[in-house]
Amino acid sequence: MVRGVSVRVEDVSKTYKDRGTTTALKSVKLDIRAGELFSILGPSGCGKTTLLRIIAGLLKPDAGRVFFDELDVTDKPAYERPIGMVFQDLALFPHLTVYKNVSFGLEIAGWPKDKAERRVKEVLELVRLPFDVFAHRRISQLSGGQQQRVALARALARDPSVLLLDEPFSHLDYKIRIELIRELKRLQRETGVTMIYVTHDQNEAMMLSDRLAVMYEGVLQQVGSPLEVYTRPANEFVASFLGEANIISVEARGGVAEVKGVKIDLSLFSPELSGYDGRVLLFFRPEDVKLSGDPSRMIQLEAVVIEKTFLGPLTKIVLDGWGDVKFEALAPTRESWGIEVGERVRMYLEPSSVKIFTR
């Protein structure tokens, strides 16, 4: 029952003129595969919701095209696109019951009553809301999580090819959120619908997505699987937005950066950097900082421990004195027992776990 379509966004730009001409999207290109659960991740104001609304047809782009499979839908209004949408504030109709909310799209499409009722039953079951219990309740009689499910059921009732979700879980408790994210993945498997999920929460995006796009200031920064984007961020923004990051600014001369007597040959990271003069950024994840290692092969970080936080299996250690800013290490708690605050320690970095960004 796979009916998702691929969504292709070609050079879409959008400028809001009423707000002192702020550019919301700058020539965004995106290829979302059929049946994929795709997240658009970014801080608030990065243009992710604008992009989603353009895909929905609620907003017209200033330039660029939007395709569903091979069909150019750019000039089609939302009501002519095969979409379902879950809004951030849900936008459930307050004057209608759960049943009427879910059947709204079916009534508009002119489904006969008995067929519509069967479909409402089906989708309510799909989102795990027993028909007999919930169908005739008012929206105000539901909990936040239940309303969420109704919004999903309503969006799925018409059997859309693309399901658009605009931070739908952002105001729910962590536990319910995790539960709904699991449900969403199950729904994607069971229905085969293409899902586009907009969020500012990197954990949600990483848990949920087949692939994700990171957006910042109206520009697409990187597209890839969560693992790809996490381990090989394309730039400084992606690196610091997704997960914890240590970013240390270093002066390089002749392709060699030097921190506290530790020389780092930049050409090892990228051949283009041999002979590079100027500032570079060293990026590495806290979990890649090792408490012991081979000094002949690994980069040595000599610094003072200024903070130690026990997090269960792992311990977070904040260090200062190597490079221009403090940096963090995330070490197995067992190995970090001997380390005390105030102590000068030596830590190690595998060169392969370091990335260099030039500005």
Add this chain to the structure above:
Amino acid sequence: MRKNPVFLIAILPLLYVLTTFYVPIILMALESLKAGGIQVYTSVLTNKDFTSIILYSAAIAFITTLITLVLAFPAAYYLSFGVENPQTKNKFLVAFTVPMLINFLLRAYALMNILSLVNLTNTIQGMIIGMVYEFLPFMLLPIYSTLERIERRFLEAAETLGAKPWQAVLRITLPLATPGIASGVILVFLMAFTEFVVPGLLGGVYGYTVGYLIWDLFLKYRNWPVGSALAFIVTLTSIFAVYFYTRYGGGND
């Protein structure tokens, strides 16, 4: 509770309303019973002249209400959904409400001059034009304020469910605006039903409405019991209408 000054602040206007509205109504009811008790009501309700005037007034009020609704809803809709700049919105609202601040008699005379230019004084049309003019803001403002409270997301949600804009208006905007429409309709109908200034000034022979009849019964014929009975019937109808509205129509969660 008794020593709470807030209680005093609230009780004073309440007392004022009680003594100036409810007490006279009771006095009026008692007055109506002075000549022959409850019979006066049966005689009023079986008097063909009276009932035809009541029905005529109701018909005029109905037409007035319908026209104000037809005029006010699109205007309120445009104001709420079509005008994006809040300052422009306010200018429109001021334009609609400023006439309400001016003494109505002055406005009615002004309107009389306009209507005489097109030979519409002392006609039903002229009278209805006058009443629509008088009551338009009372229809527009409640409708506008409920429209303003409608979440714009609802219409977008309807659109993503396949509803064309007019279908969204029919299925979302209109039902959600019902409380405002209902209060506008009730307000305008009741005021139009008992109105006698505009019919008197602009209606000529067509202006003999129930309000005018009561006026005559009290001040011309000095028949206070019948006048009171008629007034009481009209008032009671109004109170019931408002009661039914607040009980069944007004609640939209």
